[in-house]
Amino acid sequence: MEESYSSGSKFRAIVVGSLIGLLVIAFAAWGVSDVFSPQTRNIVLKVGESSVSANDFDLAYRRKLADISAESGVNLSGDQAYQQGVHESILNEFLVEKLIEVDADDLGVGFNIETARKELDQFDAFKDPITEQFSKDQMAARLARAQPPISTDQFLNDIIFNVRRSQTVPAISRGLVAPPQFTDTINKFANETLEVKVLTITPEALPPTPEPTDEELQIFITDNANNYPSLFNEPEYRRITLVRLEQHDFPYMNDTMMRNVRSEEDLRTAFNNIFIEESDIKDQFDLRVQSGEVGSPATRSLVQITATDENNAAEVIQKLESGLSPEEVTTLYGLVEPVTYEDVGEDDIFDPEVGAVAFEMKQDEIRSILGGFDNWVVVQITKEVPEIMPEVDELRPEIVEEIRKNIAGERMYDTIKMIEDGVRDGRTLEESVEIAGVPYATIDFVNRSGQTPDGLKLMGIPQLRPGIGTDEEILKSIFTTEIGFESDYFDTSTGGMAIVRVDDVIEAKPREFDEIRDDTARLWKSQHMLDALDELSLELTQLIRDGQSMKDVAETFEKGVFVQSGPMTRAEPLPGLGQMLDIAIKQASIGDIERGVGPVQFTQQIAKLENIIPHEEPLTGEEAEIAQQRMNAALINDLTDAYLQAVVTDHPQQEFPDVVMSVMGVTPPDQE
Template sequence: MADKIKSTTIGGKVRTLMVGTLIALLVLAFAVWGVEDVFSQRSDRAVANVGKTEVLAAEFEVAFKRELEVMARNDGQSLSHDEAYARGVHTAVLSDLIQQSVLGVDADVLGIGVNRKLARQEVAKIDVFRDELTGEFSEQKYVNILAQNRITREEFETDVFRNLRRAQTIPAIIGGVEAPSEFAAQRYKFLTEQRKARVLTLSRDAVPAPPEPDEDTLKSFISERAVSFTAPEYRSVTMIRLETFDLTPDIDVEEDALRGAFDYKVELGDVGAPEKRSLVQIIANDEDTAKQAAELLATDQDPAVIASGLGLIEPDTYDDVVAADIIDPETSKAAFEMADGDIKVLLGSLGQWYAVKVTGITPAIVPDYEAMKEELRQELLDQYALEGLYDITAKIEDGMDEGLTFKEISEQVGLPLQSIDFINRLGETQDGVKLSGIAYIKGVAEDDILLTEIFTNDIGFETDLFETSTGGFAAIRVDDVINSELRPFEEVKEQATAMWKTLEIDTALQEKMLDVTAKAQSGTDLEALAAEIGDGAVVEDVILVRSAPSEQVGPALTVALLEANVGDVDRGAGAKPLTRQIAELTAIVSNNDGLSGQFADVLQDQASVAIRSDIQRAYQDAILAENPLVENQAKIKSVLGIDSGS
């Protein structure tokens, strides 16, 4: 498979969309475990088994579809099941599910459990689900965000549950494992070792220029690579779309509302900072003893010494706290009424006497209302617009229930219809213009939910309202379709010619490289070979270091040289397009410098991570040895609708 596909869990999907707000909860320090494939059938309802634990077909199908949605959203790739299967998406998705199954078996072995109530409590702590004004967990916001991302509550909380269980499993295996300092020293020598090489680079000038291809050759070339020369499908659409930004220009926010929102934020502590106090309190059994303690506090003696001398318990000291942090309410109230340095004797709420001294005051930080005014205005605008949006969408849904057409609904609610004249799956017009929108107003090309609806519905069908990626609502009708088809020969002739010549040159360079490599390995000097070739052949000396690979040598050749012995000759693609390189390793120079400081700490941490990873892999292998992995490839293809012969 040419492309490496990375699977995404439910939590991973939400992380991408929410700009990392779930990372602390859902991304855990766990190295991805490899899994050996065993191809045999085990259960009709399972695509794989880890011992007695099944990876159900239904679970795999849902995860696979979600992965395609994520790829379409992030990369603009709309793949069919056949295309995704050919690229190995199914393998990445299945590996992720198998890993979860292994972790479940692992946790069972260790006796680790997580109460699902705890998982729900952790969900309530996630910032993205908090109300912007109250700062409290918002059930409605939670439901809305999951709905926008097509995730059920049960699925999300199950994913949180699994990750919490994983968070407890991993420390049980690798807790306390640290690499010796000698490991860091060895790693330092390994990373900073120098390797010197003579490198012969062949460019396109080293091979004859290919002739102009005839028409039959070009047509055959185009036919073999039809995907590169095929026009995408285009669709024209009529749409009812209502977003909060459509309503905000007509909304006026009054000064009283702005001031009220500001005061509420201050009261909650969302902005600014409350006044804080530092104090010491000595607890006494009676008023007279408390007065003695107060008199001694006035002499600036150590409160601990005072308490000890009076036969009292250790005094309570509060440093820079708010009123709620002080346990006794009476002490708290008094402390925030006293001036700095004041001393007071008082009776606490539980019948105890206190000698209290205020030792410091940190004034409250009052936020600047004028500076926050525009931000508050935008928040209230969004809030009012959302309320207005729900009112209008209710009227639209009523019209749909009555069987009204888009045009009739548009006239009834006073919302203009939008017409889009032929766009492709990426939201581009036939002229190559991408409908990206402006500023904070997202265009169709930036909303994959809209694009998905446009390209999955039949011509003439008026959809129900659905929620867009920005929290608005839309309904669409596909008016016409221009099918995907091979572009006319004359239109792609120039592009095909350039591509054919490039491939011809690349093939010739590959053959030339193999020929030159054989001669170099037989003992012919690289300079002599370069002189024999002439134009397009250059020899230079290169120094390679593992910690800082050279930009002069191609990646594959770099890896080969870092593993080679002195005198070895290796080859590979060059660092630049349409180049090939042949290299001879001429020397290996060890670094004998000492290792210390921050770099030593970093390398030791890296060595510790590597050891922990090895331990995890060994532990996983032990789990799989007792609970064999069996994959049901026939079931996988059946679930995805893939021809068993493919």
């Protein structure tokens, strides 16, 4: 292969892999230009010739929502997730993955199948229970039970990505330390005292807001149609056919027990009658132990002293037993400083021989051993924490419940796939559902909020089968599926699966003016007040810049304008100062005047930096150590941020926000 690297290219080839590991943080802080291409309907991101499909994004999005729900108990709607930047987090992760992929290709990093095999061998859940060896069938079965299910190809792609990443991301930042002078300078800068004077303007300083005319309101509606779509427009409604399966449907489905189910209690009884093998319970318990989900491992805290020989090791033990500290002993014999470990596992100890012996020892015990590097070592245990492991019976009810859900989930997945395959083979949705032996429902018009045209929200039965009005995943699919077509199967917010067909649509249309006049008038008055405050703020700012004092300016008003002053630092805000002004003043020079929004609605503020008082007190002790660690991290981030621009230049990327919003069920502003 022909090589033609410049010196810059050689440097890049050495450091690119390491820096990629830091890109997730840097992308969050550094703006990357989006390139819009509405013609690409099934791609959310391109990096060079590599791309991320809408299906991959949808799977990652649903997993992210499931994680958020599990952690916070909140089920985000598509709009809420978009506003909170969930899509940006997912796209950043994909961008890092693709950059690693293309840079690994540039650097000629291959895929080591042996390394991948070792990765797979670490998953005990994928081992055959008889041979205790890795089993493809066992892996496929386990992945199918995941929520949502994961295909074998998807999982193997993750393995390949992690293997290539491990081969291209050496820790280039190891040993990188910010100069102490840098830390000291930053400390002085952050703790300077800023003397600030602030003039605050409230609505009381304005004349009364006039009542708007109908003509003014009509203009306001036209100008703000995209800002308040729900207020100014009647929503779009869709009539659908819905196949919806839940896990608790399947213990009795296609069984004679089905005809005996008359209530939620009957249904729960059927679910609880799934027979569970004792070996399955034990396997699930072992899996939780191995993953660290239950129990806690044994740990040790210890001091390790390297002696010159066996006799010296015996002398060291005598001195430690007499009460000398490890530091005093090493100084006495001219040995290297002692090595201290705090609350570590056996594998965390660098010398494996020391690790093995340490976990045979008890608290306060001292031993000498011949270490793994042919040197004599004295080990003193300062803290012993035993392993804590629950019995299987303690977790039996929880494990049984999980296995039942997994079994039901497998049956549910097989059924929904049967229906989807039937539709792809040319059958109607109704025919496919009948063959599968499950029910379906026709819902006569619902909007994106889950409401019918008469305002009824479809709530369903919360404890048994929540209505589609509470299921964001179903609503998203309803309003992203084309008219007359079935959706692919998808996971519902309750852990079930569903397929939607859109049968008819009532298009969105403007509301009658009389219906929205009062609400529009309130919005108009609020906007008029904000505009008046902004205009007055501009006028007063100019007076202050022309030489008038804030006090003199405030005294020209009977009410609604007041002045405050006080000290602040770059680390601590001034109470009562708006957030954006706080940022601006911390970046200002003495005498600068800044204008912005106040800390509460309908206020404007003008701030002036009167003086800066230097901070001379140096950092010491623990504070100095923490500051040094932060500066080290900041230096690494700055290096990453600078290098990021070169990486992006080498591999131009495109984002397709219209596809992202479609997957998330968010209506683009120009279509609302």
